[in-house]
Amino acid sequence: MLLLLLLASSFLLLPWAGAGRIIGGWEAKPHSRPYMAYLSIQSESGRHRSKCGGFLIRPDAVLSAAHCVAGKKNVNITVTLGAHNINKNEPTQQVFHVGHWVIHPKYSGYTSENDIMLLKLKPRAKLTKSVSYIPFARYKERVEPGTTCHVAGWGWTSRSRDVTSVLMEADLKVQRENICEDSFKKYYLQQSMICAGDENGKKAAFRGDSGGPLVCNGKAHGIVSYGPQNSIFPKVFTRVSYFERWIRAELRKFALQDQPDSPSSV
Structure with a gap:
């Protein structure tokens, strides 16, 4: 499963829409990352389908990457x-058809x-040993x-689209800013x-680990976003802390939608 690649000097942004699987990682202990979410994104016609990761931050809310949708x-x-x-069809699974996302x-x-x-979950997730949120x-x-931080995901295990269906994980180090600025x-x-x-x-996180969390010291610090093509x-991760105020403002709106007098709660 380990994949050794020469680092390319050319630069190109590559957002990863589609589910990904960790390259050079290992199978996670089942349900050891109970905050992980698997997103299946399908056109109404059913002709186009993609997959992404995400993570539960509240019983009614999942964070992911915008480029997935x-x-x-x-x-x-x-x-x-x-x-x-x-x-x-594992007995631990809870499946939600999402009607609202921002x-x-x-x-x-x-x-x-x-x-x-x-993404707003309705009804709210039932918290169990296999399903819980991450701060x-x-x-x-x-x-x-x-x-040293950790990423996890489902999908590709190599750049040649090797796949399996179980959750994989790997550890990655936070790099100096100039590494990504140069790239x-x-x-x-x-x-x-x-x-x-x-x-x-x-x-590495690769195609379709998109939206999954970069977990450092027990907290979600990043969201898998993009990387170079070659x-x-x-890899670049969305910095979650920068968006805390936006996240909390949207969560407050979620709560308002659940009030009995709200038209969207029907």
């Missing part, structure tokens, strides 16, 4: 919690700025370069992005 019309989103093998209003598909999306980083809370130039924004990866080029290092 942005630009797609008339899509149906299904969120599965409590899964290890997404091809099996993409950051300033998301840019061209620059990958503000690559964050919040996320607060405003201005940062993680230092050299910190992505003006597209990398220190305030709202985190630079991370395996400098040896053996491990290598697996470095």
Whole structure:
């Protein structure tokens, strides 16, 4: 499963719409990451389907990446919690057909700025040993370069689309800002992005780990966002702490929608 790639000198942003699987990682202990969400995104016609990751931050809310859905019309989103093998009907799984989601209003598909999306679950998830939420980083809370963090996802295990159906995980180090600035130039924004990866080029989040969390010191600090086309290092993650105020404002709106007098609660 380990994949050793030469780092390419050419640069190209590559948002990963589609589910991904960790390259150079290992199978996670079943249900050891109970916050993980599996997103299936399908056109109404059923002809087009993509997959992404996400993570539960409240019984009624999942965070993911905006690029998983942005630009797609008339899509149906299904969120599965409590899964290890997404091809099996496990008794731990809870499945939700999502009727409401919010993409950051300033998301840019061209620059990958503000690559964050919040999905509302209705009914709320039932918290169990296999389904629980993860705390996320607060405003201005940062993680230092050299910190070992963790990513997880389903899907590709190599650039040649090798796949399996179980949750995979890997550890990645937070990198110095200049690593991503050198790779992505003006597209990398220190305030709202985190630079991370395996400098040896053996491990990475890849296509479709999109939307999954970068977990550092027990908190979700990043969201899998984009990387270079011709290598697996470095990777860019949406910095969750930068968006804390936006997230909490949207969560308050979710709560208002659940009030009996709200038209959207019908």
